[in-house]
Amino acid sequence: xxxxxxxxxxxxxxxxxxxxxxxxxxxxxxxxxxxxxxxxxxxxxxxxxxxxxxxxxxxxxxxxxxxxxxxxxxxxxxxxxxxxxxxxxxxxxxxxxxxxxxxxxxxxxxxxxxxxxxxxxxxxxxxxxxxxxxxxxxxxxxxxxxxxxxxxxxxxxxxxxxxxxxxxxxxxxxxxxxxxxxxxxxxxxxxxxxxxxxxxxxxxxxxxxxxxxxxxxxx
Numbered sequence: 001x002x003x004x005x006x007x008x009x010x011x012x013x014x015x016x017x018x019x020x021x022x023x024x025x026x027x028x029x030x031x032x033x034x035x036x037x038x039x040x041x042x043x044x045x046x047x048x049x050x051x052x053x054x055x056x057x058x059x060x061x062x063x064x065x066x067x068x069x070x071x072x073x074x075x076x077x078x079x080x081x082x083x084x085x086x087x088x089x090x091x092x093x094x095x096x097x098x099x100x101x102x103x104x105x106x107x108x109x110x111x112x113x114x115x116x117x118x119x120x121x122x123x124x125x126x127x128x129x130x131x132x133x134x135x136x137x138x139x140x141x142x143x144x145x146x147x148x149x150x151x152x153x154x155x156x157x158x159x160x161x162x163x164x165x166x167x168x169x170x171x172x173x174x175x176x177x178x179x180x181x182x183x184x185x186x187x188x189x190x191x192x193x194x195x196x197x198x199x200x201x202x203x204x205x206x207x208x209x210x211x212x213x214x215x216x217x218x219x
Contacts, residue, residue, distance in 0.1 A: 003197050004176040006136040006156045009096040009116040011076055013052055024048065024067075040067040053078075060084035063105060124140040150189065170192065190214070 015134045016117070019033035026044045031051040041061035046068050054077065061067050062085050069089035076096045085105040093113045100120040105126040114129075116136045124144045139162045146166035154169075158178040168188040174195035183205060187193075190206075190213035198206070211217075 003178055004156055005178070006118075006138040006158050007116055008136075008138075009097060009098055009118055010095060011052075011078060012075070013054060013078060016054055017055070041065045043067040045069050045072055047073075049073045050075070050077055052076040055079045058082045060087060064087075187191055 014032065016032055016034035019035045019044065021040065023030060023033065024040070024043050024045050025048065026046045027048060028045070029049045029051070029183045030053060030055065033050075034056070035058055037214045038054045039056070039061070041059070042065045043061070045068045047070070050072070052075070058144065059074055060082060062203045064086075065085040066084065068087070069087075069092055071091050072089055073093040074095070075093070075098055075135075079097065079099040079102060081101040082105075083103045085102055087104050087107045087109065091111045092109065094115070094117045096116045098118050098120070099122060100113065102122045104122065104124045104127070107124060110128050110130040110132060112129065112132045114132065114134045114137050118138045118140065121141045122139075122142045124142060126145060127147045129152050130150045131152060132149075134157055135155045137157045139159045141161040142159070144162065144164045146168070147164055148168040149172045150168055150170040151172060152169070153173045154177050155175040157176075159182055162182070164182050164184050166186045167182065167184040169192045170189035172189060172192045174193065177196040179196050179200065180199040182202070187206070187209060190210055207210050
Protein backbone atom coordinates (compact mmCIF):
# COMPACT_ATOMS: atom_id res chain seq x y z
CA UNK A 1 0.00 0.00 0.00
CA UNK A 2 1.36 3.41 -0.98
CA UNK A 3 1.17 6.03 1.76
CA UNK A 4 0.30 9.44 0.41
CA UNK A 5 2.48 12.05 2.12
CA UNK A 6 1.21 15.50 3.09
CA UNK A 7 1.46 18.05 0.33
CA UNK A 8 3.68 20.96 1.39
CA UNK A 9 2.46 24.52 1.90
CA UNK A 10 3.25 27.05 -0.80
CA UNK A 11 4.39 30.46 0.39
CA UNK A 12 5.29 33.48 -1.70
CA UNK A 13 6.33 36.28 0.63
CA UNK A 14 7.57 39.34 -1.20
CA UNK A 15 8.47 42.70 0.31
CA UNK A 16 6.64 42.99 3.61
CA UNK A 17 5.47 46.10 5.44
CA UNK A 18 6.23 46.29 9.15
CA UNK A 19 3.15 45.68 11.26
CA UNK A 20 2.36 47.01 14.72
CA UNK A 21 0.01 46.01 17.52
CA UNK A 22 -2.36 48.80 16.57
CA UNK A 23 -2.81 47.31 13.09
CA UNK A 24 -4.52 44.23 14.51
CA UNK A 25 -8.25 44.32 15.16
CA UNK A 26 -11.39 42.25 14.96
CA UNK A 27 -12.43 41.37 11.37
CA UNK A 28 -9.44 43.29 9.93
CA UNK A 29 -7.84 42.18 6.64
CA UNK A 30 -4.04 42.33 6.84
CA UNK A 31 -1.90 41.44 3.83
CA UNK A 32 1.85 41.45 3.23
CA UNK A 33 2.82 42.49 6.76
CA UNK A 34 5.68 41.46 9.04
CA UNK A 35 5.18 41.35 12.80
CA UNK A 36 8.39 41.24 14.86
CA UNK A 37 9.01 41.28 18.63
CA UNK A 38 5.41 42.01 19.60
CA UNK A 39 3.44 41.12 22.71
CA UNK A 40 -0.12 40.42 21.61
CA UNK A 41 -1.61 39.75 25.05
CA UNK A 42 -5.37 40.47 25.13
CA UNK A 43 -5.44 41.67 21.51
CA UNK A 44 -8.73 41.08 19.67
CA UNK A 45 -8.21 39.48 16.26
CA UNK A 46 -11.50 37.59 16.09
CA UNK A 47 -12.44 36.75 12.49
CA UNK A 48 -9.42 38.69 11.21
CA UNK A 49 -7.57 37.63 8.04
CA UNK A 50 -3.78 37.47 7.77
CA UNK A 51 -2.65 36.90 4.18
CA UNK A 52 0.99 36.45 3.11
CA UNK A 53 2.39 37.65 6.45
CA UNK A 54 5.37 36.78 8.63
CA UNK A 55 5.40 36.54 12.44
CA UNK A 56 8.81 36.45 14.15
CA UNK A 57 9.59 36.33 17.88
CA UNK A 58 6.01 37.22 18.74
CA UNK A 59 4.41 36.49 22.12
CA UNK A 60 0.78 35.50 21.60
CA UNK A 61 0.01 36.32 25.23
CA UNK A 62 0.07 34.68 28.63
CA UNK A 63 -2.09 31.71 29.54
CA UNK A 64 -4.79 33.89 31.06
CA UNK A 65 -4.53 36.75 28.55
CA UNK A 66 -3.89 35.42 25.03
CA UNK A 67 -4.69 37.13 21.76
CA UNK A 68 -8.19 36.10 20.66
CA UNK A 69 -7.97 34.56 17.17
CA UNK A 70 -11.40 32.92 17.24
CA UNK A 71 -12.60 32.44 13.67
CA UNK A 72 -9.44 34.00 12.23
CA UNK A 73 -7.99 33.02 8.84
CA UNK A 74 -4.22 32.74 8.38
CA UNK A 75 -3.01 31.96 4.86
CA UNK A 76 0.34 31.96 3.07
CA UNK A 77 2.02 32.89 6.32
CA UNK A 78 5.28 32.07 8.10
CA UNK A 79 5.39 31.90 11.92
CA UNK A 80 8.86 31.50 13.44
CA UNK A 81 10.33 31.48 16.95
CA UNK A 82 7.10 32.58 18.61
CA UNK A 83 5.51 31.72 21.94
CA UNK A 84 1.91 31.05 22.88
CA UNK A 85 1.15 29.96 26.44
CA UNK A 86 -2.41 29.65 25.16
CA UNK A 87 -3.11 29.63 21.42
CA UNK A 88 -6.79 30.53 21.17
CA UNK A 89 -7.89 30.03 17.56
CA UNK A 90 -11.08 28.00 17.71
CA UNK A 91 -13.10 27.68 14.48
CA UNK A 92 -10.18 29.21 12.61
CA UNK A 93 -8.51 28.47 9.28
CA UNK A 94 -4.82 27.75 8.67
CA UNK A 95 -3.94 27.50 4.98
CA UNK A 96 -0.49 27.22 3.36
CA UNK A 97 1.24 28.09 6.62
CA UNK A 98 4.63 27.15 8.08
CA UNK A 99 5.24 27.26 11.85
CA UNK A 100 8.77 26.67 13.15
CA UNK A 101 10.69 26.91 16.40
CA UNK A 102 7.54 27.86 18.27
CA UNK A 103 6.51 26.95 21.83
CA UNK A 104 2.79 26.34 22.42
CA UNK A 105 1.39 25.59 25.85
CA UNK A 106 -2.28 24.88 25.20
CA UNK A 107 -3.47 24.98 21.61
CA UNK A 108 -7.23 25.64 21.82
CA UNK A 109 -7.99 25.18 18.13
CA UNK A 110 -10.99 22.87 18.00
CA UNK A 111 -13.53 22.99 15.14
CA UNK A 112 -10.86 24.42 12.83
CA UNK A 113 -9.86 23.80 9.21
CA UNK A 114 -6.16 23.28 8.47
CA UNK A 115 -4.88 22.67 4.96
CA UNK A 116 -1.24 22.44 3.84
CA UNK A 117 0.29 23.32 7.21
CA UNK A 118 3.76 22.34 8.42
CA UNK A 119 5.08 22.50 11.99
CA UNK A 120 8.87 22.15 12.32
CA UNK A 121 10.88 21.88 15.54
CA UNK A 122 7.98 23.02 17.73
CA UNK A 123 7.25 22.17 21.36
CA UNK A 124 3.56 21.70 22.10
CA UNK A 125 2.12 20.69 25.47
CA UNK A 126 -1.51 20.15 24.43
CA UNK A 127 -3.21 20.51 21.06
CA UNK A 128 -7.01 20.39 21.06
CA UNK A 129 -8.15 19.74 17.49
CA UNK A 130 -11.47 18.12 18.34
CA UNK A 131 -13.96 18.24 15.51
CA UNK A 132 -11.44 19.83 13.15
CA UNK A 133 -10.66 19.03 9.53
CA UNK A 134 -6.97 18.51 8.75
CA UNK A 135 -5.65 17.94 5.24
CA UNK A 136 -1.95 17.86 4.31
CA UNK A 137 -0.56 18.63 7.77
CA UNK A 138 2.95 17.66 8.87
CA UNK A 139 4.55 17.78 12.31
CA UNK A 140 8.30 17.45 11.67
CA UNK A 141 10.79 17.09 14.54
CA UNK A 142 8.21 18.26 17.07
CA UNK A 143 7.58 17.25 20.67
CA UNK A 144 3.88 17.02 21.51
CA UNK A 145 2.76 15.95 24.97
CA UNK A 146 -0.87 15.38 23.96
CA UNK A 147 -2.84 15.74 20.74
CA UNK A 148 -6.63 15.46 20.76
CA UNK A 149 -8.18 14.53 17.42
CA UNK A 150 -11.51 13.29 18.75
CA UNK A 151 -14.23 13.48 16.05
CA UNK A 152 -11.76 15.11 13.64
CA UNK A 153 -11.49 14.37 9.92
CA UNK A 154 -7.82 13.83 9.19
CA UNK A 155 -6.26 13.20 5.78
CA UNK A 156 -2.60 13.07 4.74
CA UNK A 157 -1.10 13.88 8.13
CA UNK A 158 2.36 12.75 9.25
CA UNK A 159 4.71 13.06 12.24
CA UNK A 160 8.28 12.48 10.90
CA UNK A 161 10.90 12.69 13.63
CA UNK A 162 8.31 13.73 16.20
CA UNK A 163 7.21 12.36 19.56
CA UNK A 164 3.68 12.27 20.98
CA UNK A 165 2.87 11.32 24.58
CA UNK A 166 -0.92 10.92 24.36
CA UNK A 167 -2.74 10.34 21.06
CA UNK A 168 -6.52 10.77 21.18
CA UNK A 169 -8.69 9.98 18.17
CA UNK A 170 -12.05 8.86 19.56
CA UNK A 171 -14.60 8.98 16.75
CA UNK A 172 -12.08 10.40 14.28
CA UNK A 173 -12.01 9.62 10.56
CA UNK A 174 -8.46 8.98 9.38
CA UNK A 175 -7.08 8.60 5.86
CA UNK A 176 -3.37 8.37 4.98
CA UNK A 177 -2.34 9.26 8.51
CA UNK A 178 1.27 8.19 9.06
CA UNK A 179 2.07 7.69 12.75
CA UNK A 180 5.10 5.44 12.20
CA UNK A 181 7.81 6.00 14.77
CA UNK A 182 5.50 7.44 17.42
CA UNK A 183 5.54 5.74 20.83
CA UNK A 184 2.66 7.30 22.78
CA UNK A 185 2.19 5.93 26.28
CA UNK A 186 -1.58 6.20 25.82
CA UNK A 187 -3.90 5.98 22.83
CA UNK A 188 -7.59 6.81 23.19
CA UNK A 189 -9.86 5.60 20.42
CA UNK A 190 -7.94 2.60 19.09
CA UNK A 191 -11.00 1.52 17.11
CA UNK A 192 -10.76 4.82 15.18
CA UNK A 193 -7.21 4.14 13.95
CA UNK A 194 -8.50 2.68 10.69
CA UNK A 195 -6.73 4.64 7.96
CA UNK A 196 -3.52 5.08 9.97
CA UNK A 197 -0.16 3.48 9.19
CA UNK A 198 2.10 2.04 11.91
CA UNK A 199 5.33 0.06 11.70
CA UNK A 200 6.22 -3.47 12.88
CA UNK A 201 7.76 -2.25 16.12
CA UNK A 202 4.67 -0.26 17.02
CA UNK A 203 2.47 -3.28 16.35
CA UNK A 204 4.34 -5.18 19.04
CA UNK A 205 4.31 -2.22 21.45
CA UNK A 206 0.59 -1.59 20.99
CA UNK A 207 -0.53 -5.25 21.00
CA UNK A 208 -1.67 -5.24 24.65
CA UNK A 209 -3.46 -1.93 24.20
CA UNK A 210 -5.23 -3.12 21.04
CA UNK A 211 -6.32 -6.33 22.76
CA UNK A 212 -7.70 -4.42 25.75
CA UNK A 213 -9.66 -2.00 23.56
CA UNK A 214 -11.14 -4.86 21.56
CA UNK A 215 -12.02 -6.93 24.63
CA UNK A 216 -9.56 -9.70 23.76
CA UNK A 217 -8.02 -11.74 26.58
CA UNK A 218 -4.44 -12.88 26.04
CA UNK A 219 -3.28 -15.75 28.28
